Amino acid sequence: MRFRAAQATQLKRRANATRLRGLAVALGMTAALAGLLLTALRPEPVLFVVVGIASYLAELYLHLNEPLMMRRLGQLRAGVTLRSVLRTALLLVLMARMGLTDDAAYLQAAVLVPVLLILQTAYSAVSAGIRRNRTLPVVTRNIPLDGLPVSNTPPLRLLRKPGQRLLHQELTVLVGAAVALATQDRFWIPVGLLAAALSALLTTVQLVPSLRRALRFPSREAVLAHVDHWLGDYxxxxxxxxxxxxxxxxxxxxxxxxxxxxxxxxxxxxxxxxxxxxxxxxxxxxxxxxxxxxxxxxxxxxxxxxxxxxxxxxxxxxxxxxxxxxxxxxxxxxxxxxxxxxxxxxxxxxxxxxxxxxxxxxxxxxxxxxxxxxxxxxxxRPQLDALTTRPAVTTGPIPTVLYAPTWEGWTDDPGNTSLLLAGENIVRRLLAGDEPVRVVYKPHPFTGIRDPKARGVHERILRMIARANETRAGQDRWREAAAADAAARAHARAEEQRLTEEITRIQSELADEELDDAQLSRDSGHPDGRLSARLAEARAAHVRVYWQARGAWEHLVVEAGGPHLYDCFDQADLLISDISSVVSDFICTLKPYVLTDTAELGVEEFRAQNTAARAAYILDSGATGMPKLVRMLTRPEMDVLRPHRLDLREYLLGPGSQASAERFAEASRLGIARAAGKAEPPAAPDGAEHLPLVTQGM
Missing domain, CATH: 3.40.50.11720 (3-Deoxy-D-manno-octulosonic-acid transferase, N-terminal domain)
Incomplete structure (x- = not known):
């Protein structure tokens, strides 16, 4: 309960900070609009342009970072359209206050301002009509939509971020005003207005054919009836x-x-x-x-x-x-x-x-x-069936230690992650130990999103690993190892690049970012299993060459876009992590793993409170036991907890005699049968013993 309360408090704080930031920028934008009015009335043309650019930057920030605040402004009848009209109209006020009402430039601007606003309104209406009519009541994959008149996606570059498009057209007007001031040629003002109007006109004209096709889109009722018919068949x-x-x-x-x-x-x-x-x-x-x-x-x-x-x-x-x-x-x-x-x-x-x-x-x-x-x-755990189980003796030239801490969580509990209190000590002792190891550091993707200290530790670890690689590259043993397999690694890097391009190409075929949901739903109606199979094969090959392209002596940082955690499991001879599903999954490999008692509970209490710790080697925050753990990787007789990992694996993941996929499928069959009234609920296992605590450790 305390955890959930603290989590809610942290979420509330983050939400409040976001709201305050958005509110501050919105107030700044409002002040800039007021400044435009004052500088137009005085008149102060230079200040008008400066304040106009400030208003543009504030609104652009809101468009990019504060969509909620933009919606709130719209609800208060201070939306994009009103602000655009106000800024553009104030340009005419400025020219009038400068005594240019009888000037040809003013007359041209007076005509172009309403023309621009009309064209912007037309663009908004056309783009909104396209989006509304092309929005199906469902989004599908692998469900045929044959017979439904779903046309191709219109040019998304013309539809995306309409508010920003209007804003950029206003910037064109401001640029025209700035050039007029710099050159003392006031006809640049209508030139800027004309350029903005032509941009709005061209965009709208390009979208008209797409609007005609969108108006012929199937109705909501027709789509739902089609899906219902498919459900009845499938x-x-x-x-x-x-x-x-x-x-x-x-x-x-x-x-x-x-x-x-x-x-x-x-x-x-x-x-x-x-x-x-x-x-x-x-x-x-x-x-x-x-x-x-x-x-x-x-x-x-x-x-x-x-x-x-x-x-x-x-x-x-x-x-x-x-x-x-x-x-x-x-x-x-x-x-x-x-x-x-x-x-x-x-x-x-x-x-x-x-x-x-x-x-x-x-x-x-x-x-x-x-x-x-x-x-x-x-x-x-069906996801773990493919993980390999091999002895805890390294098959490479040196052992590989995987450090995969979880993130800091929503509370300040020292037991959440080892990164804050022990992370640097763990990595430092691994890098500086007498017996060489390869360190693979895989941080959690959420690291640092709440606590800047965690981000700081993470960045220092990155620098430590980079320096260690530089040092190792200059040492004779590793320089010779690098030279021995240089050709093979170069070939693997080239293959890695080729596979990366192939994966990107296949993914773009499966989910083209330039297609909207309607066309993707239509085009995926008849799935090409061969394409998905090619993607799976390319990904598997990419993982293999990823490791081949890097020396077995080279320390690595694996972040987003790199190998999956389970692929790192296959490379690791030892895991260092925290209480999370990472440890529960790693146990299926039967290889040794380490947890850090950063809360200083003591070995027995730490194991009593955490099931996954019952077969773990326990470190303190200073990682003082690390040398002994590293020696264990080349001396299997020192791995005294292996029998306990066998027991714990069965306790956590079920008996290894039957694949999890088989048990999952059987449970599914029985669940379906029970719903049909053909079977009774399964009885709980009889005589199952609780796993005893393990008190020995390092």
């Missing part, structure tokens, strides 16, 4: 119901292969989503994907064939699918750890909760949040 029996922010895409992506496996076993799975913006973040898949933003549309859809609904996250919109009867509703989560999210009280709304192993069952029993033991099913 008759999905398993649904992954996924909703959330763009940052949460990984929660759904991790289950796509499990859905594809169910399809290979004869089921008819599909993904149901709720946020349009999240669809593009979904990994390529051959499983049908249906995004239905409207709850009303979702509730009226033909989903009577669904018998099993899987939920990877606890979010409010789950209620819109939970209401469907004759369905076994199952919470599957998106990771296995001792964090509070793994025992959320909301879980009791589901018919079943699927966990990886006995540890998940015990967590719910200890938490006592209302989830009964007979509602829990152990299915393993």
């Amino acid at each position: 008759r999905p029996d398993v649904v992954l119901y996924f909703t959330g922010s763009k940052d949460s895409a990984y929660q759904g992506n991790m289950w796509l292969e499990s859905l594809a496996d169910l399809a290979r076993r004869g089921h008819r799975p599909m993904v149901v989503m709720r946020e349009r913006g999240l669809v593009r973040s979904l990994d390529p898949t051959t499983v049908p994907v249906l995004c239905v933003p409207s709850a009303t549309h979702l509730m009226n859809m033909e989903l009577g064939s669904v018998r099993l609904a899987l939920y990877p996250a606890n979010v409010g919109k789950n209620i819109h699918f939970l209401r469907i009867p004759k369905v076994t509703h199952v919470f599957i989560g998106h990771g296995d750890s001792d964090k509070l999210a793994s025992v959320n009280p909301f879980s009791k709304v589901y018919d079943e909760v699927w966990v990886a192993g006995r540890a998940g069952r015990d967590r719910y029993a200890l938490a006592d949040v209302g989830v009964r033991d007979d509602e829990i099913v152990e299915v393993g």
